[in-house]
Amino acid sequence: MMVRARASQAGYPSRNLHGQIVHAIGRQILRGDLRPGEPVPVQRDLPASRTALREAIKVLAAKGLVETRPKTGTRVRTREAWNLLDPDVLAWRQAGAPPRPFLRSLTEVRNIIEPAAAALAAKRARAADIAAIERAYRDMEAAMPTEAVADVTPFVEADTRFHAAILQAGGNDILEQMSRVVYAALRVSLEATSRIPGSARASLPRHRAVLDAIRARKPRRAAEAMQRLVHRIARKVDVIPRRVGRGNLRHVETKDTKSKRRNDSTVKPRPTSS
Amino acid sequence: MMVRARASQAGYPSRNLHGQIVHAIGRQILRGDLRPGEPVPVQRDLPASRTALREAIKVLAAKGLVETRPKTGTRVRTREAWNLLDPDVLAWRQAGAPPRPFLRSLTEVRNIIEPAAAALAAKRARAADIAAIERAYRDMEAAMPTEAVADVTPFVEADTRFHAAILQAGGNDILEQMSRVVYAALRVSLEATSRIPGSARASLPRHRAVLDAIRARKPRRAAEAMQRLVHRIARKVDVIPRRVGRGNLRHVETKDTKSKRRNDSTVKPRPTSS
DNA sequence: CGTCAGAAAATAGTATTATCATATGATACG
DNA sequence: CGTATCATATGATAATACTATTTTCTGACG
Secondary structure, eight states: OOOOGGGGOOSOOOSSHHHHHHHHHHHHHHHTSSOSSSOOOOSTTSOSOHHHHHHHHHHHHHTTSEEEETTTEEEEOOGGGSOTTSHHHHHHHHHSSOSHHHHHHHHHHHHHHHHHHHHHHHHHOOHHHHHHHHHHHHHHHHHOOOSSOOOOHHHHHHHHHHHHHHHHHTTOHHHHHHHHHHHHHHHHHHHHHHHSTTHHHHHHHHHHHHHHHHHTTOHHHHHHHHHHHHHHHHHHHTTSOSOOSSSOOOOOOOSOTTTOOOOTTOSSOOOOOO | OOOOGGGGOOSOOOSSHHHHHHHHHHHHHHHTSSOSSSOOOOSTTSOSOHHHHHHHHHHHHHTTSEEEETTTEEEEOOGGGSOTTSHHHHHHHHHSSOSHHHHHHHHHHHHHHHHHHHHHHHHHOOHHHHHHHHHHHHHHHHHOOOSSOOOOHHHHHHHHHHHHHHHHHTTOHHHHHHHHHHHHHHHHHHHHHHHSTTHHHHHHHHHHHHHHHHHTTOHHHHHHHHHHHHHHHHHHHTTSOSOOSSOOOOOOOOSSHHHHOOOOSOSSOOOOOO
8 A cells, every 4th residue: 555665765875986985985984084183085095086076075065074175175074063863974873883882872862752752642643643553563563573483673673663653643753853863773773682582572562551552642651651661672772782793792791781881982981870 | 262163164055056056956845846756957947067966966865855866867855755854954944934833843852852961961961061051051141131232142142052061961962963953943943032021031040940950960950940941932932923034925815725725844734732 | 469578769867087267275475 | 474376176167978777669479
């Protein structure tokens, strides 16, 4: 019944030459290889024409990453100017660098906006909105990963859709956009948490509670239910094996995560009270 | 004391030719002149070279507004794909179209994230952060508009800085970025609310309460104080004079108003509880 | 005779090269 | 010490060839 919408084309297309350059330089900047002060390898290295470079630079400038001026050349802007909420920038950011503090930021944001969004949804959802939420919930039930079925992807997909539907039901498109961004980045970690045995099954009732509250049009109850759900996830984030990548997923920190404050790459120490 | 930072260059520079094209087309899209379905006036009208157009299109594509494909041409993407949190997109959005529902969305978001951010600030602010907040507060006191001094700009500037400093003190850069965006768009309306006689003076004690709570490191108190402050603003938003600009919004079409439907930017009616 | 597959054509963006203009930082000269 | 000049990197335009994708045409097969 739906058009499927060609997967909605998340980021900037890397199919073109200049698109590839965009992603290459973008990653370099976000990874820190190109420092906010000075250069951009605007020629030499790349085996491309000046125009291709130019277009790539324009795209990066549109995302606030670089700034071009005559004579001075193209320089990386200071971090404050970066458009951190841009889908591409977000993707580049989590592609490089230790993801831990970044993940913490994201979950923190979720903790803030999701309960409020659930309350809004309970107040304002239309029939179609509620139907969408319910559909996502049923898909979660159906896609529940078991010992036999290890593939968590469809479950994560439904999970994401569940939250997205709630955000959408709130009828505030700024908020919706924010969470869309957050979710795009969080998807990876969701897969991680869902992979933890029993985690998916345990989260279902909590999702159910949120759905019921919204359906019953009880804003406060919806917010509280969502808060429980999302707090639970927040706790899980600290348990995610770090870097599932090439073969060193050590399950460290079995003792107590609470005292292990190792703020991976934060610049200055901050009195984090947890 | 500070570097002043060259006004930080908010949006995409319009000084260049292609920059002007970017802003022109961007406004057209956000205003609704160019519908999400089809065309982009990729040639004809504009008295510019192909390359300039191309670069402008690339910038717009980077913000998710358009999509280019061979044969099909350059088309405006569906609203879901737009990067609504992009500073430029936000600016274009509020430049055209009735700002009312948009403003409501923004205030709603503020109501959600600011109290939480204040709590975070109370937990994690470093000495320098608190100093920045305090400085902004004192500047607000100093710039207080009176009957004699009608210029509210410096007050608004300090006000904005106050909130920005709190967000920054939270130590969550995603959150900080969100509010930076929100504030850029809200600045205009802040000027409006501040212009209401006595409003600025009345808001001072509430700001003070927030500052004190953060300084005392009382997260809950900070959140509550901020909530009171920001709720107050929310009420004011409904009082802002609507569109002081060039007065050509006539209600001429009295004949077929019901078919005109106009529905500002929302697609379907929603049970807004107002 | 109709339907489907594959080839060819048409089209719009993509890429390269070349040339000139303009702004700005640095340097040298008065 | 101020100003003029020069060098340089981006900005702008134009000409040209390539590439990918949609559409259409054609032909074969059922």
